[in-house]
Amino acid sequence: MSNSPVTVTLVDDHDLAVAGLECLLKNYDSRVRLVDVRTALAHPDEVDVVLYEPMGQSAFSASMLRNLQAAAEAQAVVFSWAPGDQLPTTAATPYLSKAMTAAQLVVAMEDIVSGRGVPAPPQHTPAPVEAPAPEPAQLRTPTQPSGPAGSRLTPRELEILTLITAGLTNGEIGEQLGLSINSIKTYIRQAYRKIDVERRTQAVAWGMANGLVDEDAAVAV
Template identity: 35%
Template sequence: MDPVPRPLRVQVRDDHTLVVAGVSAMLHPFRDRVEVVGPGEEPVDVVLVDTFAALQPAGAAERRCGTTTKVVAYSWNLDPVLVEQALAEGAAGYLSKALEPEVLVGCLEDIVAGRTVVSPAPGAHDRWGTRAGGPDGWPGRSEGLSERESEVLALVVRGLRNEQIARRLFLSINSVKTYIRSAYRKVGATTRAEAIVWGYRHGFEPQVSPRVAAELSRRSGPPAPPRRPRARH
């Protein structure tokens, strides 16, 4: 009888402890396949490194962890230049933080098996649901949206509820509501439907069919002119 393989041991390196805790909680349902370990715990199969964190390059991290450890960039920023740089520095993969937990686990298993995994594929959509590398840096920037507001609004456009957005971005529900209010104010939306339509018209791509998007756009179009009162005879 073949022995049961042990779970992959994954270490998360991020400047924000809340992110580390969030990833651990996200992967906990898959603990039979993946185990998140803390600093100094050996052995380590995969190290997830946020490219935004002030950490050493992937190659240096791999040398410190040992030659068998796979170092993987784990980030919201899917700029092709950063992807190429990470792979050139020795990263075994480049994964998006927008991946669903089960997909992330599968990617990690593929990487440990020796495959290089890059998410998303060239030309795919970035964390805002738009084409990566746009001239504005992120959707809505020219309208005054901060990067975080754009990030939250993108998930609103894609149909996520506030609680889901909070879990996805490791934010409190109150923080999510604050970002939504400020984003709505900047784009002139007063309802979720209006925000979705605004996002659809400004580069965000909702996870709805074109027919539904068109219907939302029709409903939220310019208001009809006021009806003139009938003349009394």
């Protein structure tokens, strides 16, 4: 590429976009020269790159773009915020994002003119969908089991046995019921004596046998 600056024009319906690009490139006037569309149409042979925004393009801007493309040998380049899969199918393949820094934009336009590379539009990547959290064990409403052992259980002891059968730890049971670990242990000892078991696995088996939770929801500890 010669040492002459890249001559660029922007076809955009919004004056703010044109003013913003001019401000962005002002420190690179030795490498890039921005001209307005009318100047570009008057001297099409001097234009290297025609930037344009295809999203919401007015009929006037579309006409200006066609006239520039017909009169000049400049490379038409999409200049947009939109990702590639949201651009019109007629949009040019070369793409520059409005999110680029001034330095990135200048280098990209120099590369386009020199033939070193033509950026492709980025594709929109949907945010990953998080897997739903596993549902808690489906507990049945504690009901007094039949038999002499079950009939002696207090409602609190029955509730704790139900949670044990569902696989909860003492700490988790305490958090769920708002009780201290020591209180939970006391209730467990009392319940174990009444149902005549000594270990947690035996308590889980007793709870399953007495229908405290569904079998596929119970977890032996």
